[in-house]
Amino acid sequence: MTMIKTNETTVPETEEQKYAELKEFIAELNTYEHSDSYLIRALHKTQQLFGYLPVRAMDVIAQEMGIPTAHIWGVATFYHYFNLNPPGQYTIAVCLGTACYVKGAAQILEAVKNELKIDVGETTTDGIFSLQPARCLGACGLAPVVMINEKIHGELTPKSMLDLIKKYRREAAKKNA
Numbered sequence: 001m002t003m004i005k006t007n008e009t010t011v012p013e014t015e016e017q018k019y020a021e022l023k024e025f026i027a028e029l030n031t032y033e034h035s036d037s038y039l040i041r042a043l044h045k046t047q048q049l050f051g052y053l054p055v056r057a058m059d060v061i062a063q064e065m066g067i068p069t070a071h072i073w074g075v076a077t078f079y080h081y082f083n084l085n086p087p088g089q090y091t092i093a094v095c096l097g098t099a100c101y102v103k104g105a106a107q108i109l110e111a112v113k114n115e116l117k118i119d120v121g122e123t124t125t126d127g128i129f130s131l132q133p134a135r136c137l138g139a140c141g142l143a144p145v146v147m148i149n150e151k152i153h154g155e156l157t158p159k160s161m162l163d164l165i166k167k168y169r170r171e172a173a174k175k176n177a
């Protein structure tokens, strides 16, 4: 099993900083013609900042873009990409790109689903793990690959994937003690 760390992206730390950045982003969108057609970009930005689409952020978008909240929720629920619930402490993204798929990504995904008793797009009841599918994570040479938060883990087998889950469970128990 191999692990590499991806490039860090800078995300504002506090909730208020995140909302300030979201408002700034929308103000920029509002300078464009037909700005209401940029709703998806505002939703992407929200998910990037918060990891999901909080109700308060939806209200901010509605207010700042002048779009009815019901319409925003309609768009958000139409696309599977958007998370409507807070993610778990660790998000496991299983790469289902071609290179990973031919090296056994489906078995890795099954092992995770069985172990955590959740489906793709769900979070465990203890709030520790979320499961997401991913397209190519840019580490095909290490296939099959999963990303857990921002760390890439490669050359996995169903067994090493389960060991990894155990390791993160222990880490969570320590952090949450």
Ligand code: FES
Pocket (backbone or CB within 6 Å): 095, 096, 097, 098, 099, 100, 101, 135, 136, 137, 138, 139, 140, 141, 143, 145
């Ligand atoms: S296909 Fe999985 S990392 Fe490229």
